[in-house]
Amino acid sequence: MIEFEWRTELSDAELAELTDVLTRAAHFDAAPEYNTISVEEIIRSMPPSYPRAHHLLIWMLPYATALGGPEHPKRIAGVLRLVTAPDGTAHACLVIDPQLRSLGISTLLFERIGLDCSGPEGWAGTGAHTIIAWARGNHPAAGRLTRRFLIPRTRRVWKLIRPTSPLDPAAVPPVLEPTAAGELRDVPWLSDVDAETLYVLRDGGEPTGAAALDFTPFEHLEFGKSASLTAFRVAPDATVRTRRALLDGAAAVAKACQFTGLVAYVESNDSEWVTSCRLTGFQHDRTDVCFQVGGQQ
Numbered sequence: 001m002i003e004f005e006w007r008t009e010l011s012d013a014e015l016a017e018l019t020d021v022l023t024r025a026a027h028f029d030a031a032p033e034y035n036t037i038s039v040e041e042i043i044r045s046m047p048p049s050y051p052r053a054h055h056l057l058i059w060m061l062p063y064a065t066a067l068g069g070p071e072h073p074k075r076i077a078g079v080l081r082l083v084t085a086p087d088g089t090a091h092a093c094l095v096i097d098p099q100l101r102s103l104g105i106s107t108l109l110f111e112r113i114g115l116d117c118s119g120p121e122g123w124a125g126t127g128a129h130t131i132i133a134w135a136r137g138n139h140p141a142a143g144r145l146t147r148r149f150l151i152p153r154t155r156r157v158w159k160l161i162r163p164t165s166p167l168d169p170a171a172v173p174p175v176l177e178p179t180a181a182g183e184l185r186d187v188p189w190l191s192d193v194d195a196e197t198l199y200v201l202r203d204g205g206e207p208t209g210a211a212a213l214d215f216t217p218f219e220h221l222e223f224g225k226s227a228s229l230t231a232f233r234v235a236p237d238a239t240v241r242t243r244r245a246l247l248d249g250a251a252a253v254a255k256a257c258q259f260t261g262l263v264a265y266v267e268s269n270d271s272e273w274v275t276s277c278r279l280t281g282f283q284h285d286r287t288d289v290c291f292q293v294g295g296q297q
Helices: 012-028 039-044 105-113 140-148 240-256 271-279
Strands: 002-007 053-060 075-084 089-096 130-135 153-163 177-180 197-203 206-220 224-234 261-267 283-293
Touching (some): 053 105, 075 105, 089 105, 105 140, 140 283, 197 240, 224 240
Parallel strands (some): 089 130
């Protein structure tokens, strides 16, 4: 039914066919925001330019769709992209042609190639001893596949979205102060935030919360032109009130920049942020699920 091969280069014909598959898949998966792979990133990361990237090309062998009917020719069914870090941790992404889904291609692939990461060369000779894969939008096929092979879910992240207008039209949102990240390097609870500018909530001159925003616009069907919260942190002793003030202030910053929607990503088991987001008008838009094979979980 299928064959597969790790590839370090593609012929012109293969590149054209793979481009068609990935373009159609990206269009098909745009609304639910499922995983995508761009052919450009595959080309850029083909060895020797990026030796830690591995690409498994999958073909559907000739098949008939009707008894006694003509066979369809062999065709590219999808691609698995694996990027391995020096410590043996790899991030994987798999995209299958929309026309060939629900045929068991992914299941058959892993039945044949296996999921053993414990050998000296790692999984399938790639050097990967831990494989991490995110299913954006909690793709149902990912759920079926991971149940079949008993692959555990290690994280769930909720994509939440709200309007930038305040819930109470008469309310005056908190003012966040734009501050260069370098000025906050001595604040320990901001040490992991990677941003040039932070919007800071202060109390008596002292920072109590900070948010980083990405103003790259994207269009949301319900909320229109939207920005994203890429990071939001509060002091260790912060209350729900402080968290709400930070979120409302961030929405006001986005509104001042002519955005009508604001997105935040929250760990589903982080009850404090989940509660604060709900109290400030955020609603669930998507669930992303992380699966892991091998390594410490």
